[in-house]
Amino acid sequence: MKNIKIAAVVAMLTLGFTSCKDEKQEKAQKTIDSYVAYVDSVKNVKADDLKENWKTVEAEYDRKSAEANLALADIKDNTAESERINTSKAKYEEFKNEVTALFAPPAPSPKQQLRNALFGEGKIGDDMSFSWVNAQNIHSVYQQFVHTVENNKDSYSREDWDEIKVLYEALDSRKNTVEKEGLTAEDNRKIAGLKIKFAPMYTVNRMGAKAEENKDAKK
Template identity: 55%
Template sequence: MKSTNLVLGMAVLALGFTSCKGEKEKEAEKTVESYVVYVDSLENLAPEDAKANWQSIEATYELKNNQAETALLDLKKSEEARVKLEASRTKYAALQAQIQAEIQAQTQAQTQAQMPNSKQQMRNALFGEGKIGEDMNFSWVNKDNILNVYQQFVNTVQANKDSYSREDWDEIKLMYEALDSRKNTVEKEGLTSSDNNKIAGLKLKFAPMYSLNRMGAKTDEMEEAKK
């Protein structure tokens, strides 16, 4: 009787073990399938949504990928499952490369859009960061600061005169004339004789510097074109 009970007990344990093993294998299959379905779902995601949520997508992918890799240990037909995993990984890698390239291109485009163009960079150097824009508005120049404005303008031109192109000199002349126009208004607002005389000296310094260097830049460009 004891022998019979022992055999029955062992049979029950074996059945329970088999049942438990079967459940673990089913869960493992579900885990692998969940990973495959997740990767497939990413292909149907709109590119803009994918880019906007890419960090979250990558975190979820890594989690499911690790879970699927662990689940292989509980599968009898692990090689078949691994083939499915590798196919999904290849699919994900292609999507990842595409999205990351688009994100990088978008970031570069935004950075370039935020950077001032060459003309604005020149305005910033000649007058101060953001003082003069496309509208060429000099209303901020008054009797108290106009001498400093001329001083910065002429000093900056002198420091960079050898690097300016003919187009740069044309832009400089345009801004110089706009500043001169503002000076005519400022003179009526109480510009002192002392500041006016100093400005006149700066103008005498600028005029020949502009003429000679613009001519030199034009000659250099013509020589370069011949080459």
């Protein structure tokens, strides 16, 4: 009789353990299903909605992905589920690349690329404002401008040189203002040296670019 009772207790414990194990596997399965479903659902969201909420989408994806990978440990034979997770991950990465390309800002125009190179990223926009140039930084601005032109003079078109001249004259105009705001004699002297270097470089290379342009036009 005692043996029967012990056997019954063992059977109940085994049944309870098995039941608990089944529940754990079922929960893990649902977690993985949720991850796979999330990836599929994101691909059906409108582009405008994605753009507005992309950070939230990414955060939710990261959370569900981490949970799904942890859930694999609770499934005894998880080969199939592991493949499902990897497939969904590949789908999401491909989709993410498409979305990133879609939301990327348009490439700056050639004119803006030239301005960025001469003065720094976004320093000079369509408003042609040089208000950020002051007595403390104007020498370094001239320095970057002239050295950049010198390094790239052989690649500029006639149109580029025309833009360079407009920008150079605008910078010179700003210098007239800055001189009254504490520009040191030393910086003024250094800027004068850069201007002497720039003038013939501009004249010679613009003439060369124009001649090359005329030559190409005749072909």
